[in-house]
Amino acid sequence: MNDRILLATFAHEDDLLAATAAVRAAGHPIVDVFTPYAVHGLDRAMGLRPSRLTWVCFVCGMVGAVGMLVFQHWTAAISWPLNVGGKPWNSLPAHVPVAFEAAVLLAGFGSVFALLWVSRLFPGRQARLVAPRVTDDRFVLAVDASGPGIDRATLERVVGQFDSLAIEEQTPRTGGKASC
Amino acid sequence: MTAESEAIRVQYPWLARLAVVGIGIMAVGCLVAPDRLWPNLLLGAYYVLTLALGGAVFVALTDVSGAGWHVAFRRVPEALARLLPLASLLLAIVLLLGMGRYGWPHDGDHVPGTFRFKELWLTPTFWAARTVGYLVFWMWLARSITARSAAQDQPGSTAETAANVRLSALFLAIYAVTFSLASIDWIMALEPLWFSTMWGVYHFAGMFQSTLAVVILLALAWRQDHGPLAGIFRDDHLHDLGRLLLGFSCFWMYIWFCQYMLIWYSNLPEETSYFITRTHGPWGPVVIASVVLNWLLPFFLLLPKPAKRSAGAMARIAVLVLIGRWVDLYVMIFPATLTATDAQGVVHALPPTFGIWEAATLLGLATATAFCLSRTFLARPPVPRSDPFLREPSLAPCNSGSLP
Numbered sequence: 001m002n003d004r005i006l007l008a009t010f011a012h013e014d015d016l017l018a019a020t021a022a023v024r025a026a027g028h029p030i031v032d033v034f035t036p037y038a039v040h041g042l043d044r045a046m047g048l049r050p051s052r053l054t055w056v057c058f059v060c061g062m063v064g065a066v067g068m069l070v071f072q073h074w075t076a077a078i079s080w081p082l083n084v085g086g087k088p089w090n091s092l093p094a095h096v097p098v099a100f101e102a103a104v105l106l107a108g109f110g111s112v113f114a115l116l117w118v119s120r121l122f123p124g125r126q127a128r129l130v131a132p133r134v135t136d137d138r139f140v141l142a143v144d145a146s147g148p149g150i151d152r153a154t155l156e157r158v159v160g161q162f163d164s165l166a167i168e169e170q171t172p173r174t175g176g177k178a179s180c
Numbered sequence: 181m182t183a184e185s186e187a188i189r190v191q192y193p194w195l196a197r198l199a200v201v202g203i204g205i206m207a208v209g210c211l212v213a214p215d216r217l218w219p220n221l222l223l224g225a226y227y228v229l230t231l232a233l234g235g236a237v238f239v240a241l242t243d244v245s246g247a248g249w250h251v252a253f254r255r256v257p258e259a260l261a262r263l264l265p266l267a268s269l270l271l272a273i274v275l276l277l278g279m280g281r282y283g284w285p286h287d288g289d290h291v292p293g294t295f296r297f298k299e300l301w302l303t304p305t306f307w308a309a310r311t312v313g314y315l316v317f318w319m320w321l322a323r324s325i326t327a328r329s330a331a332q333d334q335p336g337s338t339a340e341t342a343a344n345v346r347l348s349a350l351f352l353a354i355y356a357v358t359f360s361l362a363s364i365d366w367i368m369a370l371e372p373l374w375f376s377t378m379w380g381v382y383h384f385a386g387m388f389q390s391t392l393a394v395v396i397l398l399a400l401a402w403r404q405d406h407g408p409l410a411g412i413f414r415d416d417h418l419h420d421l422g423r424l425l426l427g428f429s430c431f432w433m434y435i436w437f438c439q440y441m442l443i444w445y446s447n448l449p450e451e452t453s454y455f456i457t458r459t460h461g462p463w464g465p466v467v468i469a470s471v472v473l474n475w476l477l478p479f480f481l482l483l484p485k486p487a488k489r490s491a492g493a494m495a496r497i498a499v500l501v502l503i504g505r506w507v508d509l510y511v512m513i514f515p516a517t518l519t520a521t522d523a524q525g526v527v528h529a530l531p532p533t534f535g536i537w538e539a540a541t542l543l544g545l546a547t548a549t550a551f552c553l554s555r556t557f558l559a560r561p562p563v564p565r566s567d568p569f570l571r572e573p574s575l576a577p578c579n580s581g582s583l584p
């Protein structure tokens with residue numbers, strides 16, 4: 001998709017945050033931002049839409065809770081009624097702990113596996129690092145420079161005031177998605 | 181005084197007037213209907229005391245964990261903590277007035293042998309001495325912590341900050357034990373033959389949940405109309421408090437259900453008496469209301485992120501939680517104190533009532549507490565300006581809404 005990508009490197013998260021906001025305000029498309037750790041406020045600076053993972057988590061949790069309540073009711077009151085201490089067949093309080101645990105379990109697993117699926121993360125996946133030091137102490141802002149109106153000099157003007165260490169051009173080695 | 185503080189000060193007269201009206205009706209109630217008013221007084225005094233204590237616990241917890249996110253609005257829970265002497269005095273008077281209403285065998289009643297320890301534990305003198313001990317200990321440490329926080333406003337030294345970490349650790353360790361015992365002595369002892377080992381943690385859950393709701397309400401009130409926290413209490417702080425409120429709503433429900441389920445499951449007569457009174461008959465809907473207000477509504481309303489960042493939504497949810505706390509305490513206290521004896525000599529709980537005495541106590545204590553809190557809060561600088569944790573991250577623009 002992008003045949004030209006400009007990479008601006010920073011040493012501090014504050015510079016990166018400000019530069020990302022400035023690049024976005026200038027109307028240049030941001031491919032992605034690479035950081036060694038989660039930087040607070042970066043999602044807003046990049047203009048990312050709210051994560052849909054919360055909905056996956058909520059739906060999975062609800063499926064776990066309701067599913068387990070129905071299943072326990074079916075086993076204990078319909079399919080094979082059990083007399084436990086003379087309690088009624090459909091003893092809701094006794095079914096709540098398992099429903100709660102199932103809700104937590106499914107919400108947790110659902111979120112993690114949905115994240116891995118969306119990020120295409122699986123064992124043996126080759127890491128494609130935009131620069132080796134983004135796993136250590138450098139922050140890299142990747143800007144799509146394939147369109148008109150942006151080149152190295154333009155980007156330098158926008159991010160130069162935020163102490164960018166270097167601006168390099170990179171052509172993606174593969175044709176795949178550069179974002180993750 | 182700046183124009184900003186004027187906006188707060190003009191709230192004083194109507195708060196004070198309402199408080200005077202409420203307390204006036206309460207005073208009449210003390211003479212006309214003492215049996216009905218005393219449970220109200222116990223509920224109100226215990227409610228206010230746990231809010232003040234909750235403020236101290238909030239400050240102590242954040243101190244020992246080295247938290248920095250809350251420093252910008254820390255004076256709000258500190259204002260709560262500084263209300264402890266007044267709240268303690270109120271509760272001590274209420275307990276003194278009502279000592280005869282506790283069901284301990286002060287008339288030489290015969291109690292079953294298994295309750296021998298309880299009989300000794302609830303000896304009135306020992307009970308009163310413990311009460312004084314708890315209150316004095318809490319007041320002393322809460323005062324030490326808030327006084328050091330005020331001393332810290334003079335720049336130059338971090339000695340007070342370090343001292344507060346040690347004091348907070350001491351406070352939390354002893355608080356955990358004393359508050360458990362206090363909740364047993366003051367509320368569970370209303371029905372001296374009944375017991376629950378979840379009681380202490382159940383009360384902690386309700387205490388911390390309602391404290392968070394009050395901190396949210398006060399911080400929002402002092403932020404609006406260019407109040408003292410305008411531009412200081414940010415949406416990020418509100419978001420974090422919202423997450424905590426969501427978490428502690430779930431914690432309250434978890435503990436409530438643990439207590440209920442274990443008693444329901446084992447079905448022992450001496451344990452089920454509490455829930456048979458409350459979940460069967462006219463008190464049932466009130467129990468359901470407390471669960472709906474304390475957990476069901478806050479849980480679903482607080483789940484979406486925009487709700488936790490919206491002042492209007494958070495204020496409404498905080499009010500729901502505070503009403504829920506009242507209903508929760510109402511369910512604990514009223515069936516145990518408002519009782520009638522039938523022809524066979526069996527004691528029954530009266531059905532739930534809400535009339536002039538409940539309304540007057542609510543009005544009087546809520547407005548008096550709000551009035552005292554405003555005065556306490558405004559008596560000191562609204563921000564601990566020399567706290568080493570203030571600049572980062574509590575006031576830094578990270579995670580802020582100022583970015584596009």
